[in-house]
Amino acid sequence: MATTKLEQEINSFLLGFIDFLYAVIFGFVLQEVYEKVLLDENLKRPDKLARVLLVFGVFYFLMSDWIYGRILIARNPLKGYRRFFTELAIAFSGYGAAIEVTRGKIFFLVYIVLVLLLGAYWAHCTIREYPESEDKRELRVIRFLQPFTAFWGSGWCWTWYRLEGDIFVLWGAIFLLGLGWLFDFLYDLFVPVKSGITGGPGVRFVGKKLMIEIRRLLKISVNEGGKNNAR
């Protein structure tokens, strides 16, 4: 925890600055989805649906990333400025993803890949700042998993660009959403979230009891009272 009142105050205004940036991004996403997608009369319905679905997916990804980041910082406050600047870079990359997804470009995945890689670096910095943190296991999983996911994300993006071009279509959007959900599911499978508000939103559509049952079937042993997951 932050040791002095001054450190707590500095943490508070640094996080306030980042939260403001995220608020701008979320406001921008909402504005763009109306102006460039829903109210665009030249866009065909399947293309509109594809963009709305992926905007929803990117919005959810950035929102949960922000929530988990805040939960982890509440438990492991900033000690220096490295994580703060990494957070800024993550917010900038999120902005890029939001712009590209409302334009219907597959390159939004490049920015998602950047968010994932920066998130892994952020987790690495947190481990270095808090070598004995209660979240160490989760942070190590994040540091391992996110570059892995980034690799597959960039592979998917490159293959799409080579075979289909730079614009995504409805079936690709549905497929990407499904894939995103599966990766979220895998994360929760191996890093159980705490129940209640301190655990974050967790994977959608799978309750805690069902998840425990799935773990039992797959013979995955984890601490069910687990800590937070995050980036």
Place this chain on the structure above:
Amino acid sequence: MLDKLVFLALGLVAVVTTYIALHIFTAKLDKDSRQKAVGR
């Protein structure tokens, strides 16, 4: 149709390899922490 199959295969490979990698990695993490706990 072929392109859809390519993406389906790519997605499947991504999910399965990630599952296996996470399985191995978390098992190693848990083994390390158990050994550390015994060491104490």
